[in-house]
Amino acid sequence: MGEHNRKSCTAFKGDRRVASGNLLKVAGTVKEILDQDEQASILIFDNDTSELVEVDFRGTMEDVLKRLEKPTAGAKSVNASSDTDQHSKRWPGRPKLGVISREVTLLPRHWEWLNSQPGGASVALRKLVEEARRVNSGKDKARRSQESAYRFMSAMAGNFPGFEEATRALFAGDSERFDSLVAAWSIDIRDHTLKLAEAAFQNRE
Secondary structure: EEEHOEEEEEEEEEEEEEEEEEEHHHHHHHHHHHHHHOOOEEEEOOOOOOOOOOOOOOOOOOHHHHHOOOHHHEEEEEEEEHHHHHHOOOOOOOHHHHHOOOOOOOHHHHHHHHOOOOHHHHHHHHHHHHHHHHHHHHHHHHHHHEEEEEEEEHHOOOOOHHHHHHHHHHOOHHHHHHHHHHOOOOOOHHHHHHHHHHHHOOOOO
């Protein structure tokens, strides 16, 4: 099963949650609904990012699942290109695992400092990045949570009462205000929004 099919998703028919789980499971449930009601309006969201997940529901259930199980042509070409590029850029002595060449633009004094560090510029940069990731992990997680919750809210609750105020509370980190504003929303939309926003209020420091 492809990596994109293991992602966690949730499908909504109107304001009602109809399926949640990996993409294959969710797509199967949605296909059953569409076979009963071709006019049904259903949206599938990635549970991490709240990006909409596009699925081709034409044909039979078997057709739909087979298409999902196969990597897309685009994914194949990207992977092939990446592999070719990485092999072409290697030279003797270069580590083969996880090393990707990128251009970094710095001022001369920055390069001078980096090159003076034990192990040189590459080692110093890796240490700086890892430290920044460690120090900012909570803030980064909160930011991603805010973005995901806002993306879902905009798609599903834009016309709900208190939407604008809830958005401001989300980005202000006011959990009590946020909870009170979304409490009146339809239960499935409310619960999913609260779940997405949970990390935004727990990882602000």
